[in-house]
Amino acid sequence: MYKKIVACLLIALLAAAFLPGCKSNREHDHVYGAWEITEAPSCTASGKKTRSCVVCGEKETRDADPLPHDFNTDNICKRCAFELKYNDGLEYTLSADGNSYILSGRGENALTQVVVPFYHDGKPVTEIAEDCFLGSAVTSFQIQNSIKKIGARAFNSCDALESFYMYDSVEEVGNFAFASCTALKSVRLSENLTVLDELFYGCTSLSEAELGSRIIEIKDLSFFGCTALTAIDLPAGLQRLGTMAFSESGILSVGIPSGVTALERGLFLKCPALKRVTLTGNVTQIAGDQFENCPTIEKLIFTSVAKDDWKKMDCAVFWEGENCGNFSLLFKDGKLSLDEAKGDR
Numbered sequence: 001m002y003k004k005i006v007a008c009l010l011i012a013l014l015a016a017a018f019l020p021g022c023k024s025n026r027e028h029d030h031v032y033g034a035w036e037i038t039e040a041p042s043c044t045a046s047g048k049k050t051r052s053c054v055v056c057g058e059k060e061t062r063d064a065d066p067l068p069h070d071f072n073t074d075n076i077c078k079r080c081a082f083e084l085k086y087n088d089g090l091e092y093t094l095s096a097d098g099n100s101y102i103l104s105g106r107g108e109n110a111l112t113q114v115v116v117p118f119y120h121d122g123k124p125v126t127e128i129a130e131d132c133f134l135g136s137a138v139t140s141f142q143i144q145n146s147i148k149k150i151g152a153r154a155f156n157s158c159d160a161l162e163s164f165y166m167y168d169s170v171e172e173v174g175n176f177a178f179a180s181c182t183a184l185k186s187v188r189l190s191e192n193l194t195v196l197d198e199l200f201y202g203c204t205s206l207s208e209a210e211l212g213s214r215i216i217e218i219k220d221l222s223f224f225g226c227t228a229l230t231a232i233d234l235p236a237g238l239q240r241l242g243t244m245a246f247s248e249s250g251i252l253s254v255g256i257p258s259g260v261t262a263l264e265r266g267l268f269l270k271c272p273a274l275k276r277v278t279l280t281g282n283v284t285q286i287a288g289d290q291f292e293n294c295p296t297i298e299k300l301i302f303t304s305v306a307k308d309d310w311k312k313m314d315c316a317v318f319w320e321g322e323n324c325g326n327f328s329l330l331f332k333d334g335k336l337s338l339d340e341a342k343g344d345r
């Protein structure tokens with residue numbers, strides 16, 4: 001029995017020392033898979049959800065948001081009897097197929113706290129029109145689980161809007177929808193979005209952005225100038241990070257999912273606090289201007305690329321430029337100082 005225990009302990013110790021999942025050995029930024037609900041929420045109570053890092057398996061558990069209410073046409077929840085208090089006086093247009101309404105205008109009231117109904121005149125409100133609240137004074141804006149589309153620039157330059165919660169019903173958000181919302185601190189995006197289209201350009205207060213897990217493309221300039229954004233979890237299925245997507249942001253370190261195999265131009269240009277970038281894919285291409293004016297960058301980590309492949313990588317001279325940091329490159333089988341790395345080219 002004693003021998004068995006000792007053997008088990010030894011195996012556990014060896015496993016802990018060599019498995020990449022060991023916390024103490026971690027030298028990467030986590031890239032998380034989708035959340036899984038482990039305890040179902042209700043209309044009125046949170047549940048629990050869990051996700052794991054696709055690189056090392058480390059688990060994270062958080063509260064799962066309450067379910068969206070299941071409204072009848074009087075905007076009363078069929079499950080919990082909650083009665084939605086929404087704004088009168090908003091303007092609506094009937095959709096082309098006549099089955100739903102588009103929120104098309106603010107009305108004549110100078111609204112600051114907006115609650116959109118689920119149903120208007122017996123039909124669901126499924127869309128917020130382009131430019132609808134552009135430059136308005138809204139401080140809070142609550143949509144329901146009926147909205148499928150948010151038009152381009154719908155909330156652009158709403159400089160008092162502090163947070164936005166997007167239900168999973170949303171499938172499409174037009175470009176620059178939240179750009180230049182300088183007071184926007186936190187945002188939760190729909191799980192059913194697949195593309196981010198320059199959404200948060202110039203959102204200088206944004207510090208919490210919960211992206212949906214199905215996003216495959218983050219277009220150019222999406223988080224440009226987000227100076228309060230120090231960390232972000234990128235969805236594991238991401239395939240493209242557009243040019244200058246995080247340029248001039250406050251990002252400290254980030255894990256880039258394995259589907260992103262090319263670093264496009266200026267991804268981290270002028271990120272004054274950037275320390276570390278982890279690339280988990282088989283990176284084959286790195287464009288220029290990556291770390292110009294990133295004086296604090298210390299490490300560029302490749303978790304899947306071997307040292308020998310560095311010579312074959314299609315790279316611009318991304319390590320040069322004004323005020324570039326002196327970083328080292330960590331490959332899956334060893335490390336190169338910046339001088340050694342340059343010598344290999």
Ligand SMILES: [Zn+2]
Nearest residue numbers: 030053055056
């Ligand atoms: Zn990890």
Ligand SMILES: [Zn+2]
Nearest residue numbers: 043069077080
């Ligand atoms: Zn309810």
